[in-house]
Amino acid sequence: MVDDVTVNQTDNVTGREFTSATLSSTNWQYACSCSAGKAVKLVYMVSPVLTTTGHQTGYYKLNDSLDIKTMNRPGNPGD
Known part of the structure; x- marks a missing residue:
């Protein structure tokens, strides 16, 4: 991170x-x-849905080298 x-x-x-x-x-x-x-729109798609918590609160583990923070994830009513 x-x-x-x-x-x-x-x-x-x-x-x-x-x-x-x-x-x-x-x-x-x-x-x-x-x-x-x-303008450049950065889009990063993942499948399946991100569910693994990253190293810090509010971050999700994308892979072994990268945690990301995102808001308003489609399909996640908690965001």
């Missing part, structure tokens, strides 16, 4: 690179590589 990432509008530009720390003190990098003015 990584730290929460918030990118302000000024930093969300093509070519900008970001680094986030993981709980194991390693880092992973990601970059904004979209053309200016283009």
